[in-house]
Amino acid sequence: MIDLDANATTALLPEVLDAMMPWLRGGHANPSGSYRAAKQARSAIDQARAQVADLVGANPEEIVFTGSGTESANTALHSLDQLAGPGHALVSAIEHSAVLRCAESLQREIRHVAVQGPGALDIADLERQLDGAAWISVMSANNETGVIQPLEEMAILARGRGIPLHTDAVQAAGKIPIDVRSLGVDLLSLSAHKIHGPKGVGALFVRGGLRFEALLKGGGQEGGRRSGTENTAGIVGMGAAAVLAKAHLAASRIAELRDAFESRVMAGLTGVTRNGDPSRRLPNTCHLSFDGCDAAGMLILLDEAGIACSAGSACMTGKQKPSHVQIAMGIPEARAKTSLRFSFSRLNTLSEAIEAADRVVRAATRLRSVQGSGVGPVVVYSPP
Numbered sequence: 001m002i003d004l005d006a007n008a009t010t011a012l013l014p015e016v017l018d019a020m021m022p023w024l025r026g027g028h029a030n031p032s033g034s035y036r037a038a039k040q041a042r043s044a045i046d047q048a049r050a051q052v053a054d055l056v057g058a059n060p061e062e063i064v065f066t067g068s069g070t071e072s073a074n075t076a077l078h079s080l081d082q083l084a085g086p087g088h089a090l091v092s093a094i095e096h097s098a099v100l101r102c103a104e105s106l107q108r109e110i111r112h113v114a115v116q117g118p119g120a121l122d123i124a125d126l127e128r129q130l131d132g133a134a135w136i137s138v139m140s141a142n143n144e145t146g147v148i149q150p151l152e153e154m155a156i157l158a159r160g161r162g163i164p165l166h167t168d169a170v171q172a173a174g175k176i177p178i179d180v181r182s183l184g185v186d187l188l189s190l191s192a193h194k195i196h197g198p199k200g201v202g203a204l205f206v207r208g209g210l211r212f213e214a215l216l217k218g219g220g221q222e223g224g225r226r227s228g229t230e231n232t233a234g235i236v237g238m239g240a241a242a243v244l245a246k247a248h249l250a251a252s253r254i255a256e257l258r259d260a261f262e263s264r265v266m267a268g269l270t271g272v273t274r275n276g277d278p279s280r281r282l283p284n285t286c287h288l289s290f291d292g293c294d295a296a297g298m299l300i301l302l303d304e305a306g307i308a309c310s311a312g313s314a315c316m317t318g319k320q321k322p323s324h325v326q327i328a329m330g331i332p333e334a335r336a337k338t339s340l341r342f343s344f345s346r347l348n349t350l351s352e353a354i355e356a357a358d359r360v361v362r363a364a365t366r367l368r369s370v371q372g373s374g375v376g377p378v379v380v381y382s383p384p
């Protein structure tokens, strides 16, 4: 299986597992305890906090560990919403459901920041909607198209009006350099499993001095900002993954693999459209529409051919609706239903990228011949 679904999740690196093992085998002490084993767990968590802080240019005290990227985003929005005065909230139309669904559940008017065709948020539209806004949540990079958002510009506008801003950096972290100070954000969400760390661990950057209201209340762990006994092994794993992600950033050749894959697919097939501004994409993400190839059929043929990838985002898989991201970008529904996301990780190789491209070309050619024959897509869904 060639895994081209890194935006859905990534494999745990052996170094990360090694760092976690002592805390899975025997290191079970509650980090809040007063005995030696507990203090060791506490200091391992503190080290991980410094490691995660270093990935995004934060101070360690500004990092709060959570149970996922979703929890991190929900915590951020809850805090913003509880502490803000009246007014609407601004979220982008292309947010992950962790932000969109959470925002919709709040007792506040939610307005959407529009996106331009190539997938970047429309700064002028944000500016138009700033009057009376209570808080803003806009993502750093989109999980489907990989388009990197003009966050710095948006943060300048927000700061100018004193409006707090959260960013979902779950996809951007570890793929492009992130610095919370130069971005000028107040809150920033991260997830361990997107950077070769364990699943079920996330982190929230909370700018020092920002007023904050916890979502999970209880024993007062994480400085009262996220109660619940800490997942020592998971947190240590996230710290180790953050160190490796930062070290790998400078030397990353991932864009070469993605570009080799993309150009080979586009050379091997007609009727392929690349979605998302190529000049501002995450280096690992490729989002393509294949004329005449229904995405559900492609996923089956590609699975059979040993390629893991996604139609839309992983969370949309199995649903027939085109993704809200593509619709917001103005991609016609018929084309949106033919789109696939291929996302690379540092574990992929160039020969895999080339082999994967050849398999994609074969799958699309086969699907087109069946669909074009008038037999209908139902044939494609049955096993060969």
Ligand SMILES: Cc1ncc(COP(=O)(O)O)c(C=O)c1O
Binding pocket: 007, 008, 068, 069, 070, 071, 073, 096, 098, 139, 142, 143, 168, 170, 171, 191, 192, 193, 200, 201, 202
């Ligand atoms: C942009 C974005 N935000 C948030 C999440 C949720 O992260 P987690 O799976 O850790 O809850 C994801 C996961 O796909 C994502 O892509």
